[in-house]
């Protein structure tokens with residue numbers, strides 16, 4: 001059926017300026033890491049993206065290797081760009097990334113000019129668009145000279161293949177260096193994409209301050225800790241859930257201690273009149289230095305629930321203090337090692 005977006009969509013989300021740039025991102029953005037690949041039903045993903053756009057989500061985040069199989073999330077997004085969003089390209093911020101293994105051999109991974117230029121070309125081909133809005137170095141590769149990586153990123157901007165560039169899971173020191181190198185090329189480091197949730201607060205120990213100082217935006221990913229910070233696992237593990245289906249959700253995440261703290265947080269959320277997912281997203285956004293919360297959703301219902309966090313973003317100091325008792329390290333950050341390189 002022909003897609004006609006909701007006319008009131010811009011009253012449904014709110015926008016924050018991305019660092020010191022002129023670009024505004026929605027408070028909640030949607031990522032296609034899981035649930036949108038070749039193994040998933042295309043129409044399910046399509047319904048989620050349509051609903052997201054209807055509710056003012058103007059930013060869809062992808063990467064070359066999202067799927068599975070790698071590349072298939074971009075192929076599916078490209079199909080939706082053609083069928084549903086072709087008249088709305090200028091209303092959308094589409095991002096992609098390169099750096100993790102994508103094709104065989106030494107040029108299919110890493111931070112070389114060879115990998116990055118080949119990867120952006122493949123991405124544009126899969127998406128069927130002329131440019132992406134944001135192109136990221138997906139992770140740091142300490143053995144690869146950052147001068148080469150950032151010069152390639154700057155060329156990608158100069159050649160019109162990306163409007164802005166970002167980095168993901170970079171330490172504060174590497175972020176500073178990346179910003180400096182890009183500046184010397186006349187290009188702004190727009191944004192950093194780190195993991196951030198109530199069970200993974202590492203960015204509070206320096207990265208957020210560095211980004212504030214540099215005027216770089218921050219889009220925190222996995223605000224729901226891949227679903228752990230929701231009501232899904234409180235009583236048992238559902239068979240249709242990331243914990244049962246995907247290796248990225250380790251059984252160790254469901255430790256007794258984590259589940260005890262999930263239950264306590266769910267109780268606070270209930271008293272606030274929210275679901276735990278809604279409170280987890282609102283909590284990530286409590287710091288104005290976080291431009292956007294980057295979430296995932298398997299269904300339209302999950303997305304709706306998550307977007308309803310916008311109905312209550314404020315916290316009293318008493319609530320924040322109570323949350324602090326339980327919002328502590330949960331051993332769920334798969335990206336911790338990379339972000340401390």
Ligand SMILES: NC(=O)c1ccc[n+]([C@@H]2O[C@H](COP(=O)([O-])OP(=O)(O)OC[C@H]3O[C@@H](n4cnc5c(N)ncnc54)[C@H](OP(=O)(O)O)[C@@H]3O)[C@@H](O)[C@H]2O)c1
Nearest residue numbers: 031032033221222224225226227230241242277295296305
């Ligand atoms: N830069 C990087 O290295 C990197 C790494 C990871 C992610 N990301 C980005 O961040 C995006 C989000 O990551 P993520 O998918 O891990 O985010 P997330 O929001 O923490 O987890 C999404 C999962 O939580 C569950 N869920 C979502 N909304 C729910 C709700 N309202 N109630 C109950 N359960 C709910 C669903 O789990 P079930 O599927 O189990 O139902 C869903 O698949 C990715 O798509 C990607 O764009 C970037």
